[in-house]
Amino acid sequence: MLILASGSPRRHELLQAAGIPHLVRAASVVEKPLQGEDPLHLVRRLAKEKAASVPHTAGDIILAADTEVCIGDQIFGKPSDENDAARMLRLLSGRDHWVHTGICILTGESEVLDAASTRVWFLRLTENEITEYTRSGEPFGKAGGYAIQGLASKFVRSIEGCYHNVVGLPVSLVYQYLRSL
Numbered sequence: 001m002l003i004l005a006s007g008s009p010r011r012h013e014l015l016q017a018a019g020i021p022h023l024v025r026a027a028s029v030v031e032k033p034l035q036g037e038d039p040l041h042l043v044r045r046l047a048k049e050k051a052a053s054v055p056h057t058a059g060d061i062i063l064a065a066d067t068e069v070c071i072g073d074q075i076f077g078k079p080s081d082e083n084d085a086a087r088m089l090r091l092l093s094g095r096d097h098w099v100h101t102g103i104c105i106l107t108g109e110s111e112v113l114d115a116a117s118t119r120v121w122f123l124r125l126t127e128n129e130i131t132e133y134t135r136s137g138e139p140f141g142k143a144g145g146y147a148i149q150g151l152a153s154k155f156v157r158s159i160e161g162c163y164h165n166v167v168g169l170p171v172s173l174v175y176q177y178l179r180s181l
Contacts, residue, residue: 002178005054005064010149010168018171020178025054027064031077039070043102044113051104061181062106067168069144071097076144085139086130092144094124099144099166105177112177116170118161120148125155143168 004011007026015022027050033042043066050064069076071091079085098117105112133152139145146152148159148166164171 001059002061002063003054003056005050005062008065008168010147011065014164014167014169014171018175020171020175022063025056027051027053029053031066033075038073039068039075039098039100040102040115040117042066042075043068043100043115044104045102047102047104048111048113051106058108060107061178062104063174063178064104064106065101065169067099067101067143067165069097069099069146071095078141078143079139079145082134085134085145088145089125089130089133089139092122092125092146093130094122096121097144101165101168101170103170103174103177105174105181107181110181114173114177116162116165116173118159118163118165120159120166121157122155123157129155 005027046066
């Protein structure tokens with residue numbers, strides 16, 4: 001059985017929409033970068049830690065992921081409050097950024113560790129737009145302080161890469177690995 005090691009409703013919904021049967025077991029790890037850790041290493045490391053943290057039995061396949069929003073090596077994480085969310089949105093406003101998602105797939109015999117990256121361009125945001133969005137509550141629990149599939153969709157000018165990766169799980173990449181298992 002495939003076990004999604006994540007409490008993210010978005011990852012669960014993405015797997016459901018793709019017709020990939022799974023169970024959900026939330027992983028619990030501290031999502032904090034190590035000193036000097038680059039974004040791609042971070043998302044892979046956290047995905048691996050999440051996969052290793054969930055209980056499973058022989059024959060299970062564990063899937064875990066971690067998503068981070070970055071400008072260069074600056075990792076945004078999830079906002080702690082409205083001020084932090086507004087700070088992130090001001091930095092993203094009118095420019096491009098990267099969304100990286102690390103995935104880890106564990107079986108009894110093997111481990112897959114990979115990542116997907118998507119480039120996202122935001123429109124220039126007004127202070128009023130930033131305030132309204134942060135007050136909506138949507139930024140909380142989201143890497144970079146926004147949800148591309150929600151109210152923030154109107155801020156996204158374009159993307160280069162996998163849309164589902166920005167939501168939180170590069171479904172086609174995951175499916176390629178699952179298919180090979």
